Amino acid sequence: MFNLPQGAELLIILFIVILLFGVxxxxxxxxxxxxxxxxxxxxxxxxxxxxxxxxxxxxDKSDESKG
Numbered sequence: 001m002f003n004l005p006q007g008a009e010l011l012i013i014l015f016i017v018i019l020l021f022g023v024x025x026x027x028x029x030x031x032x033x034x035x036x037x038x039x040x041x042x043x044x045x046x047x048x049x050x051x052x053x054x055x056x057x058x059x060d061k062s063d064e065s066k067g
Contacts (some may be wrong), residue, residue, distance in 0.1 A: 005013060
C-alpha cells in the first residue's frame with residue numbers, strides 16, 4: 001500500500017541528513033524532541049490526576065447533599 005524506504009534507502013537518507021546538519025545538531029534536535037515528549041507525558045499524567053481529584057470532589061459533594 002505505502003512505498004516506504006527500507007534498508008539501504010534509509011541508510012542513504014540518514015547519511016545525507018548527517019552531511020547536511022552534522023551530528024551535533026542532530027543530537028540537539030533529538031534531545032529537544034525527547035524533552036518535548038517527556039513534558040507531554042507529564043502533562044497527560046497531571047491532567048489525569050486533576051480529573052480524578054475533581055471527580056472525587058463531585059462525588060463527595062453529592063454524598064453530602066443526599067445525607
